[in-house]
Each structure stands twice: as C-alpha cells, then as structure tokens.
Amino acid sequence: MAKRVNQQLIADKLQVSRATVSRCFTNHPGINPETRGKVFKLAAALGYNHLEPRTGKGRRKSSPNRYGVLICTDVESYESTDYQSPGENLIAGLSEFSQLNNLLMEIHCVDPSEKTLTDPSYAKIETLGRREWDGVVLVYPFPETIVDELNLQVPVVSLVEQYSGTPVNCVDVDHHRGIALILRRLSDLGHKRIGFMTHRYGFDANWALRRHSAYVEEMTRLGLMVDPANVLNVRPTDRLVPEEAYAKALERTRYGVTAWVCAADHQAYGLISFFQQHGVKTPADVSVTGFDGIEKPDWAPELTTAVIPYYEIGQIGGRRLEDLAQKRFGSAQHVMLDCTLREGETVGPATSGSATSGPAAIN
Amino acid sequence: MAKRVNQQLIADKLQVSRATVSRCFTNHPGINPETRGKVFKLAAALGYNHLEPRTGKGRRKSSPNRYGVLICTDVESYESTDYQSPGENLIAGLSEFSQLNNLLMEIHCVDPSEKTLTDPSYAKIETLGRREWDGVVLVYPFPETIVDELNLQVPVVSLVEQYSGTPVNCVDVDHHRGIALILRRLSDLGHKRIGFMTHRYGFDANWALRRHSAYVEEMTRLGLMVDPANVLNVRPTDRLVPEEAYAKALERTRYGVTAWVCAADHQAYGLISFFQQHGVKTPADVSVTGFDGIEKPDWAPELTTAVIPYYEIGQIGGRRLEDLAQKRFGSAQHVMLDCTLREGETVGPATSGSATSGPAAIN
DNA sequence: GTATTGTGTGCATAAAGTTGCATAAAAGCA
DNA sequence: TGCTTTTATGCAACTTTATGCACACAATAC
Known part of the structure; x- marks a missing residue:
C-alpha cells in the first residue's frame, strides 16, 4: 500500500529534515526560498495538503492592512x-x-x-x-x-x-456565460450560421482567445457546426488587420453567415460601420454582437452585448x-x-434568404 | 437481511470506532476531515440521518445555520x-x-x-x-x-x-488551467499533432465540452493547428461509442497524431488499453493524458493527468x-x-517518425 | 423494575507537526 | 587570510491531533 503522505515523506525524498519541511509550511523566516520552492513543488506533486490548524485562536491583528x-x-x-x-x-x-x-x-x-x-x-x-x-x-x-x-x-x-x-x-467576468447568453439569443432568433471575429492583439489578449473558446463550446452545445471559414483572426496563421477582417466578414456574410459574434464591443462597432459603408444593414441583413458593455459611439445603434460588471x-x-x-x-x-445580456438594436431574426442561398443573396 | 442502520454499522464498514462516527455527527473538533468525509458520505448512501434527539438541554449556542x-x-x-x-x-x-x-x-x-x-x-x-x-x-x-x-x-x-x-x-476546477498545463507539457516534449478525445454522455457533461474548448484555446495559444479530424466525439454529429472512438484514434495515430488529450482519466485508461491490444505502446509510440486524478487501475501505468482538488x-x-x-x-x-499536473508514465517525447510519415509509421 | 440498544464523552496514546537551540556553511570584512 | 556575522538546517524535546477504549446516560423492550 502506498505510504501515507506526510512531512516525513517529503523530507526523506528531498533529503532534508522534517523540521525544515515543517518550517516551509508554517512560513517561518530563515528558510532558503529555493528549499521552500522544492518543498512546495513536491508537496503539490504528492498531493500533500497542509491544513491550517483547526482552532483559530487569537489571530486577527488590528493594524489596518x-x-x-x-x-x-x-x-x-x-x-x-x-x-x-x-x-x-x-x-x-x-x-x-x-x-x-x-x-x-x-x-x-x-x-x-x-x-x-x-x-x-x-x-x-x-x-x-x-x-x-x-x-x-x-x-x-x-x-x-x-x-x-x-x-x-x-x-x-x-x-x-x-x-x-x-x-x-x-x-474576471465569466466569458463563457456571456458568450452563451449571446449565442442562445441568436439561436432563438433562428440563426444557424454564426461567425466569430476578433482583432489581432499582442499575446496579452487572453480574453479574445477565451471568448473564442466559449464560442466553440456553446456552438457545440447548441448543436451548430463551427465552420472554420467563419472564424476570423483566431488561428495562429491568421493575422488580419481590422479592415481585412471586416472585408472577410463581409465576404462570408455574402456566403450565408447571418450573425457575427465579435470578441469585443469596439470590434463590433467597427464591423457595423464597415458593413454600413458597403450597403449591408444591421440588423436587417446581418446581426452583430459585442462583449464589454462600453458606451456606444454617437453614430452607432445600441449594441447587443454582454455587460461586464466592472x-x-x-x-x-x-x-x-x-x-x-x-x-x-x-x-x-x-x-x-456573471454578466448580463444587454438587448440592443443590432440583432434581428435570421434572414431566411441568406441562410440558404449563395453569394448573390445580399448585394 | 439488511441490518438496522446505526452508527455501529457505519463504523464497521469504515473500520473505525463507533466513537469516531459519533464525534463526526456531533461536530466535535479533532476529527480528521478525511474521516469525517467518509462517514458523512457513507451515511448519506445508507440513508442514516442524525436528527439531534435531545433538544431539551440548553446546549444550543446561537442556533447554527x-x-x-x-x-x-x-x-x-x-x-x-x-x-x-x-x-x-x-x-x-x-x-x-x-x-x-x-x-x-x-x-x-x-x-x-x-x-x-x-x-x-x-x-x-x-x-x-x-x-x-x-x-x-x-x-x-x-x-x-x-x-x-x-x-x-x-x-x-x-x-x-x-x-x-x-x-x-x-x-469547480479550472478546466482551462488543467488543459493548459497538459498541453504545455506535451508541447515542451515536441508534440505538435495533438488530438482530443471524449466519450459521448448525456447533455449533462458540460465538463467535456469545457475541456474541449480549453483544448482549442490552448492549442491556438501555442500556435498549433486544431485539425478537426483529430477531435473525436465533440461535434454534434459525432456519436461514437467508446470502442469506435478508440478505433478512430488508432487510425489517426497511424496518420501521425503523436499525443491524445482525453477529457477524463477513465477515457484515457480505456484508450491506452485499446492501443495496447493493437500493439501500440504508451508512451513509446503515442502519448496519452487524462483529467481528474482518480486512482489508476492495477494493470495500467500511472497516467499523466490534471488532478482536481476535490x-x-x-x-x-x-x-x-x-x-x-x-x-x-x-x-x-x-x-x-487551480489544479496540479501529475507527471505519470504515459507521455514521452514526440516520436519523430510518426510525426512526419504516413499510415505505415506504426504497425 | 431490569435488560437492551443506541449514542455521547473523558481519558489514554500513538502518530504527526512545531520549535528552541546548536551548528555548519556562506558571506562580510579588515 | 582569519575573524565575525548571518543564514539555513538538523537534532531532540515538546505540542497537537486523531482515534480507540470504556463507561455514562437515555430511551425503549420485556
């Protein structure tokens, strides 16, 4: 039978004394950070959990932190x-x-x-x-x-x-929940071919990747297919500047995408503006959603989006x-x-025409 | 016939003394949380209910919730x-x-x-x-x-x-983090063609979808392509029983997949067993990972997996x-x-052969 | 009443964890 | 270089924790 995991075991494996291990967990001064690191790492690997002493006696110092x-x-x-x-x-x-x-x-x-x-x-x-x-x-x-x-x-x-x-x-905000709210709304309105678009940022933009992954998850749950052609600027090889992404989205819309989920509000406003310039109306011809809940620009319609509770x-x-x-x-x-869905003026029922026909559907 | 359920029965089944069981229900300090967990769990299963019989005494302090x-x-x-x-x-x-x-x-x-x-x-x-x-x-x-x-x-x-x-x-556990730990490990070992496999459950299995979405996210972050052919049993149209999924995974392995990320430990053990029966060795020929950290079956090698902090x-x-x-x-x-990565014996370096050649690579 | 069953609790004890003190190794310093 | 100071660790004594034993007590059975 496997040995019980206790401080002795950790001490033996690392060739240090039990005392040292104990001092690591009790946060004593005078422990080499390197040693402490090793101890914590092994402890995690072995699944050792140092439980706080039960009886929380007179802690709580009063000086304000x-x-x-x-x-x-x-x-x-x-x-x-x-x-x-x-x-x-x-x-x-x-x-x-x-x-x-x-x-x-x-x-x-x-x-x-x-x-x-x-x-x-x-x-x-x-x-x-x-x-x-x-x-x-x-x-x-x-x-x-x-x-x-x-x-x-x-x-x-x-x-x-x-x-x-x-x-x-x-x-953080629950990205999955926000995207789920948006996609369920779109799905309820009859949308089936729903695209996802983001801009390219540096490597800091975890939120964009997270929202994309939420999109994949929720599409799957709704029983909708994710067509890679309708996912813009996520794959490692995609490096479109915003204008290129918008153009691509327009093209895909002509091929039957009826709604675009953007990874952020400002992207959505950019996309709506681009569509407008090219004669595609939101939400009559295509629905667009965002994520964040920032205040809308003057020219733009109220965006349907997930509002982050900052x-x-x-x-x-x-x-x-x-x-x-x-x-x-x-x-x-x-x-x-949790976040809330703000119902704006940028989603409408799926346009039956574009869902079934080809490039000529909108023009 | 079924014995009457009392503390003695629970004590016997768990091989502890009745005193310990009693102390669990009376909320005494000085009981190992793990033991208490076992007791409560078994009590629930047996339908034992400890309804404080003695309310007469003035022992209640501030009416606990x-x-x-x-x-x-x-x-x-x-x-x-x-x-x-x-x-x-x-x-x-x-x-x-x-x-x-x-x-x-x-x-x-x-x-x-x-x-x-x-x-x-x-x-x-x-x-x-x-x-x-x-x-x-x-x-x-x-x-x-x-x-x-x-x-x-x-x-x-x-x-x-x-x-x-x-x-x-x-x-819940941070599924994204767990999958990220696993994929980073595989990536460090040189794996590039990494597949994802799950079983089909009812619609309750959110965790499987969530882990898949984490897989998509982290693959993207690592700059690796997600080949839909290497993702098994996630799309709405895929409804493979386990054996079919394993067979498909074997086929894809012959086409160059060097590692499989399974959505749960038991799936991974099943896959390893199937591979074994067909002459494919883990981790020599292909790496396999799980998620959960359950105890391994006797026949199986220690699985590399993300351990959930239950x-x-x-x-x-x-x-x-x-x-x-x-x-x-x-x-x-x-x-x-957060969860921790348990290093097992089921991942190894990417086999350079299979990563570049066709169906004949492994046989 | 007395026996029986079920439960709560004081006390003893082994195992696990903590800490005071000594000491070796490393780092300053003239 | 040799002396002092600091730091990190081991040893061993000490403290805490978890649990079993045995008995106390209450409710019911006979």
Whole structure:
C-alpha cells in the first residue's frame, strides 16, 4: 500500500529534515526560498495538503492592512476622462470595499513595457520597495515576469485573467456565460450560421482567445457546426488587420453567415460601420454582437452585448485579497462573475434568404 | 437481511470506532476531515440521518445555520468504499468547513432521473419540505428543473458546473488551467499533432465540452493547428461509442497524431488499453493524458493527468454558501480552483517518425 | 423494575507537526 | 587570510491531533 503522505515523506525524498519541511509550511523566516520552492513543488506533486490548524485562536491583528493597486497602462491613455473607462468602475468597486473594511489602498500606474520590479516605474514606488504592502491588486494584464516576482513576495489578485506559469488569483467576468447568453439569443432568433471575429492583439489578449473558446463550446452545445471559414483572426496563421477582417466578414456574410459574434464591443462597432459603408444593414441583413458593455459611439445603434460588471469585479477582488492576506484559503482561485445580456438594436431574426442561398443573396 | 442502520454499522464498514462516527455527527473538533468525509458520505448512501434527539438541554449556542447537501447519484454506485472516490473528498472539505464554522449539514442522495422537487427521492427529505434549510449544496450535475426550483427557495451552490438558464453559484476546477498545463507539457516534449478525445454522455457533461474548448484555446495559444479530424466525439454529429472512438484514434495515430488529450482519466485508461491490444505502446509510440486524478487501475501505468482538488472544492463551496446565506456578495459567481499536473508514465517525447510519415509509421 | 440498544464523552496514546537551540556553511570584512 | 556575522538546517524535546477504549446516560423492550 502506498505510504501515507506526510512531512516525513517529503523530507526523506528531498533529503532534508522534517523540521525544515515543517518550517516551509508554517512560513517561518530563515528558510532558503529555493528549499521552500522544492518543498512546495513536491508537496503539490504528492498531493500533500497542509491544513491550517483547526482552532483559530487569537489571530486577527488590528493594524489596518495596506494594499497596493497597480494599473498596467500608459498614464496618458488612462487619464483621459472623455468617456467612462472600465478601469474607473473597477477602482470604484475596489475603493468601496477598502473603505468599508477600513483598508489602505495605494494606487499607482506602471509602464506596460517594463519587465522587472527594478525598472523605473516600479522602483519609484517606495512602499513597494520597502515591502510594506500586505497584498497587491493588478489591473489589466501584466508581463508574466512581474506577476511571478510579485507573487513570491505578497498575495496577488489580478482583475483580469493573467496568463502565467505560476497560478494567479484572479477575478474576471465569466466569458463563457456571456458568450452563451449571446449565442442562445441568436439561436432563438433562428440563426444557424454564426461567425466569430476578433482583432489581432499582442499575446496579452487572453480574453479574445477565451471568448473564442466559449464560442466553440456553446456552438457545440447548441448543436451548430463551427465552420472554420467563419472564424476570423483566431488561428495562429491568421493575422488580419481590422479592415481585412471586416472585408472577410463581409465576404462570408455574402456566403450565408447571418450573425457575427465579435470578441469585443469596439470590434463590433467597427464591423457595423464597415458593413454600413458597403450597403449591408444591421440588423436587417446581418446581426452583430459585442462583449464589454462600453458606451456606444454617437453614430452607432445600441449594441447587443454582454455587460461586464466592472464595479463588482473590483469589490470581489478586494475581498479576495483580504482573504489571502489573512492566509485563509491559500491556493489560487479564479473567480468569474456573471454578466448580463444587454438587448440592443443590432440583432434581428435570421434572414431566411441568406441562410440558404449563395453569394448573390445580399448585394 | 439488511441490518438496522446505526452508527455501529457505519463504523464497521469504515473500520473505525463507533466513537469516531459519533464525534463526526456531533461536530466535535479533532476529527480528521478525511474521516469525517467518509462517514458523512457513507451515511448519506445508507440513508442514516442524525436528527439531534435531545433538544431539551440548553446546549444550543446561537442556533447554527442548517444546510442541505444533495448528491445526485445512484446510491449503489456511491456506496462502494473500495477506492477513494472523488465525492468523498468533496464531502470531506465541506464538512471540514461546517465543523469549523459550527454549521449543520444534512447529506442526502437523490435520484438523477427525477426532475421535480415533488418526486419521491426529494419528497422524502422532510427538512427540505419544511423549508428548514438556509442553503443547499449540489454535488454532481442536477436536472435543470431541480436547480431552478431550488434556486428560488434558498441560496444554492453547485460543486460542478451546472448548465442552466438562471445563473448558479458554482465551485469547480479550472478546466482551462488543467488543459493548459497538459498541453504545455506535451508541447515542451515536441508534440505538435495533438488530438482530443471524449466519450459521448448525456447533455449533462458540460465538463467535456469545457475541456474541449480549453483544448482549442490552448492549442491556438501555442500556435498549433486544431485539425478537426483529430477531435473525436465533440461535434454534434459525432456519436461514437467508446470502442469506435478508440478505433478512430488508432487510425489517426497511424496518420501521425503523436499525443491524445482525453477529457477524463477513465477515457484515457480505456484508450491506452485499446492501443495496447493493437500493439501500440504508451508512451513509446503515442502519448496519452487524462483529467481528474482518480486512482489508476492495477494493470495500467500511472497516467499523466490534471488532478482536481476535490477537498478544496468542498471547502470553498461551503464558504460560498455561508456568504450567500448571509446575503453578502449576492450575484452569481463561478469559482474555479487551480489544479496540479501529475507527471505519470504515459507521455514521452514526440516520436519523430510518426510525426512526419504516413499510415505505415506504426504497425 | 431490569435488560437492551443506541449514542455521547473523558481519558489514554500513538502518530504527526512545531520549535528552541546548536551548528555548519556562506558571506562580510579588515 | 582569519575573524565575525548571518543564514539555513538538523537534532531532540515538546505540542497537537486523531482515534480507540470504556463507561455514562437515555430511551425503549420485556
């Protein structure tokens, strides 16, 4: 019978003493980070779970915790106040939470192009250098190296999906649910040939890939075929600039696609505008949907889209960080919040004509 | 004939003392959560209900909340205690949480084929009928009708993804992360032509679709093409029984697929066995991976797979329910927990031969 | 009443985990 | 180089946890 997994087993395998292993789990100072890393890694592999001691006696220190909020964006583009940016609501939710729970939050913007904590925009944050934070909130995607470095120092919560080798706590919208709401609506209206379109971004755009994968999943669930020709700018070989993608979408629409699911609102507005310029009307000729719930441009119709609950994401993010800082519920979690479908004016019933006929159907 | 169900019976079946069983039901501290999990699980299967007989004494402190735990499964398949089933760890985590927070949890098994709360296996749960619960935990997928009915009455947390029109709180493994870990490992070993296989289940198997969508996403991220011919039993039109799927996988392997990602461990074991019977060796000729982390059959090699943290899922689920019952953080959340990659003996480097040549490559 | 059955709990104990102190190795420093 | 300081780890003593034994108590049976 397999040996029971306990600290002794880990100690034996790594040729260290039981004491060392114990100290790793109890977060004692004076343990070589390398050793600690080995221990945690093996522990995970063996499935050892270090359970917090039952009787939570007199914990809860009273000094208010300090947290840092890092926003990975150019200061210029962030400061623009012309339209309500998503970030605004995120921060609102976050500070709402910190106020309610009597926490201190320091907000800083950092340069997206910098890759280590010693680079200027990080170095100039004194409180970070002095390790005075009990946790960090990351807003928008960060370079993987930064996430990993921070993760070793303090609890980290990211407010969008981070793609990283090490597990990261994160709070995000439920992309699957949003796409499912959209596709079910389209399906109810009789759409069967539904395409998916996105722009090409750098490698940070996990959300676009995630929404595409949700599209694949939900199409399958609805019993609809995914025609690779109707999926634009997702495959590794596709590298269309927006105009090319729009043109391609127009072509595919002439071949019978009756609805386009775009990975983001701004893409959808771009597509609608392009269609308009080429005499294709939304939603009369083709339906278009987005994802985000940003405010619509003046010229555009109200978009049918999934609205991301930014405010709540901020709130829940704060709460999760507080939990982590108190060492409760340690391993990485990914919290996805529900979103709502906003019924706009850009979807209509599937046009029976285009669903069955060829290139000449719309012109 | 069937013995009367009492604590002694449970104790005997689990080879522990009756004292231990008693302590489980009375929420004593100092009981191994794993043991408690086993006890509760078996109790549910046997239909034992510990209804506190002595209410007279002044022993109740601040009237603890009562929660129901419903397990949607056949009692027979659930009762077997031979090997450590996933459910056991789920319950263990759940009861650990309820012990720590002084909650009462009642566990019941219900019949998966019943679709409304008035059906027998629900009707016979008196405390449910009397609306005495402050919340319900659902284990395994339930019929949508049941989920919706319960959702109207009390806070509900599901311990696997539920596919439902109304938003449902749920705690699950991060399927995307698990598949990503597996695919990155395969990619590191030089695999490029990687297939995906699943069995066909009823419409409850959201996890299979979700894992497939994760496969699509991660393949794309790695810059690998998804060849529809190497994706088995996902499209609406595919309805292969396991043997057919295995045969198809064998054929595709001869055409150059070097690794198969299966949606679940038992599928992977089936595939490996089939390959073996047809002279294809794992991992020498082809790599195979799973998902779940169940214990391996005796005949099989240790599978490379993503291990689901059942224990933690139970814990976090309990916590989420408690939050909901106290009206905190209302809107539906989907919490996904990180999983770990278990390195087994079923993946190896991509065989350079088969990756480049045709049907004759393996024989 | 006394026997019987079922359940809760104090106490003992082995196994597992933690920690004070000593010490070896590494790093500063003149 | 040789001396001090720091850091990381082992040893062994100590603490905590999980569970069985045995008895106490209550409800029912006879």
